[in-house]
Amino acid sequence: MKTRRFQVLLAILLVIVATAVTYFDAFMYKQPIMQVEQVSQISKTKSTDEYKNTDYSIVQKVQGKLLNTKDKGKKITINNTYYQSQLTDEKYKPLEQVFISKSNGSHYIIQSTKRDAVVVFAIGLVIILLFCMKFARGKLLSSVGVNLIIFYIFMQILIKSKNALLVPMTILTAVIIAAVALIIILGPSQDALMAFLSTLIATTVALSLSVLLLKLSNDSSIHFEMTEYDLQPYFGVFISQVIFSVLGVILDETMDISSSLIEMKSEVPDVKVGALFKSGIAIGRELVGPLINILLFIVIAENLNLVMLYLTNGNSVGYTLDMTLSLGVTQLLISAIGIVLTVPVTSYIASRMVARRAS
Amino acid sequence: MLYLLIAFVILLLLVTGTRGLSLLLGLGINVIAVIALLILIADGFNVLITTAIIAVIILVVAIYMNVENSSTANISFKTSLMITFVILLITMPLLYWASTQGMGVEDQEELEGFSLAAGVSFPQLAIATIIINSLGVISETSVAITSGLNEIVLNKPTLTSKEIYGDGFSVGNKILSTQTNTLLFNFFATTFPLFFLMNSIHFNFGDIINDKIFVTEVLTTVICTIGVILTVPITAWLVSRENQKKSAAK
Known part of the structure; x- marks a missing residue:
């Protein structure tokens, strides 16, 4: 004490x-x-x-x-x-x-x-709070530190390559930070591998489906040129932002579902694959709404200044939302598809891997 | 975008069944609430009061429409309200000090042709932005911790409040790490175009750490993290109080 x-x-x-x-x-x-x-x-x-x-x-x-x-x-x-x-x-x-x-x-x-x-003070405030309470500080701070280093390297490569490698670099970085996050939170175990595979597959399926749908609808209604700070290539920046923002949420989801299934297996050792899959879906069902909410409010908050500027400059609500939020909402929809798809993907993978385990 | 929307709705209904309908309804209400907030502010209503009212509506919808257990819902709603209030108290002095309202030099291009004398208080809007940003994270965290703790208390009703605090932190640890990841990765998503632009206009380290937009993003991430951290003891306190009341009633 x-x-x-x-x-x-x-x-x-x-x-x-x-x-x-x-x-x-x-x-x-x-x-x-x-x-x-x-x-x-x-x-x-x-x-x-x-x-x-x-x-x-x-x-x-x-x-x-x-x-x-x-x-x-x-x-x-x-x-x-x-x-x-x-x-x-x-x-x-x-x-x-x-x-x-x-x-x-x-x-x-x-x-x-x-x-x-003020930046130093605000970050210091978080550290003081962490020390006031019994959290596993070491784990948390090292995970944030490692992620920041990876992001710094990503930025350096991006700048050196003049943004030409944006999408492949984002994917590589996302895979690495997902792996790091899971290893730090769950430890280097089969659980981490399970969550990693689920995250990878769900995100890939959601992104490819969404890109396909966007191509089908000809991208015409979305103002890709409104990406922040006019960074080229517009579509690459757009997709990279989706990958980063949805990654944390999907990791959260896969960890929740798979750890619940592991717990179930340890309580009822002879549980069937089908029952595991079903309860995976039931757990995931509860997670989808709150997780989409998180991203919804982040997207809206980010554009608040711009929306206000459009509205006060005599633009109609419809035009304002179209110009300022259509990009964010498209990103949100792709993320939401990812969040929904994660439920069956994780339930499938986790139920198979958990059921096969000797306990 | 329409195709995406249709795909989302179909997948949602396939995976979550009838539950999906109430999810969609909840999302719809939240979107309408936020649009109402924007219109009211643009019409000249006080930014902070309007945000406070809409924030309460959003929390009611986000928590009561997603959580079936009424004890969990009540506790998480109380926690979220308290946390939102605490966040407001932390945000106001920090933003007063940092004065990060409005837009930065990086946005100059976007502002062309706009009348900048809009009559809306952008310092207050900056506070509203952080509050809205935190609502999703706060409500999810409080629901997750409350339902985790409630389950433990249900299985062992004899727990003392000290033990409940201990369990709160073990449940909270994992949630804190995942929420920090979510916030951090969102920070990456918004800042990588910013860093790229800063590099192309030859910002050095000193320019970056004092830059309006960069500081806004850091403060947003940090303040939301503070909200998540504080959720753990507040939830534990409320759950143990509830537990004591129940055992006293017996």
Whole structure:
């Protein structure tokens, strides 16, 4: 009990130190950084746009001092104009640190906010919480660490190859991270192999079926060019995003179904293959809804800003949803087909492998 | 897309039978609820209040239409409500500090031709985004942990609350790992185009860690993970309280 309290205190201390260090790390940046000290409003003008949206254009006087470069300590005053809605501009607040740059001569403008400390703090918060409770931290943190390293290598290869290897690389990466996740959670056992095979087969079947259906319907109604940040090839980016986002959910599903079947076999050793398969389907049935929900809300949340922009710019609901969500919904449908197909695939594979096992 | 929809519905009905119909109904209600949320916000209703109301509706549908056992459903609904509230409390100061509202420089191209003075509070919308993002994960986690714990308690009604907490963590461990995977892989899905773009406009490490969109994605993933972690003790607490009440009634 004492060591645990000590660990928690140590974790809290470390997080505070790390956050403070990143907050005061201005000297590590080449770009000038200003500490905002005082802010005052100069003017506020009401504006109405062509779609009758009322907004306020506000000019604020931002005063502060330089934290780095050779002019360190110098007092600076900058006028910042922003809309109250803050879509692309920002209202600056005291204690914030901002990157600034010189535009024509000695005149400074604010470029963006320094956000590194909040990232460190937020990640630290998770670590503190993990130390407060009796979770298997080692397993969890190592699995996240390994996955991040794999993703980093994937990104490097993608960048080096100028995106030409996107889809094959995504598939390879997905296979590796699925295997890593299963080995870490279930251990290098037959259970892990069972879940791995089910994941692989269900995802492959779902993706090929979906691509075939998309080709049949001529892709015409889907705005592939709306993929994020205009990254080419559109369809490759689209499919890669589907693979990554559905993978975690399908892994969850296969593990749930197969571990329940293993448990059943250990309780009733002479259970028949047919009965195992049936209960696999019954368990899977309960999982499908919540898992689709997870992805549904993630898809919608991701596009909220864009949807709002379309709606407030006088577009109809139908047109807005078509332009902003059709891509996400298509990805969701493919994922949903994967989630549904995983139930019979996993039940089939797991029931055969479990029944054959001597117990 | 129509073919995909038809294929999904047919497969769903084949696999889940009549259960599929209520699943479809639940999904439909959730989609309509979210569209209503968007329209209300665009019409100028307060973002946070509207989101809170819609979030409650979504949780009711997501939990009560998917869970048959009423004790499990009640406990997971209570847990989800509490977690959503806690997430709101964590998200507000973090986003105030990070000021990641709205869109980043990477989105510039998409914004061409739009009136940017939209009158909607994008800082509040950023909070709403994280809440909505977490709803699916939170409701699934709380249902999974509650049903796992309830089954244990049902078999051994004499468990003390301390033992229930212990069991909660052993059930929670696996769920935490799988949910973290789901969140992490979704983070990969959204950020790989972003990283690619950042590379092509020569961002260095310092630019990336301070970038609005990158920080938004990290915060979303981290806050949802916090929600999942907190679900375990809250569920264990509610289940043990329920258990005590039951044994007191006997």
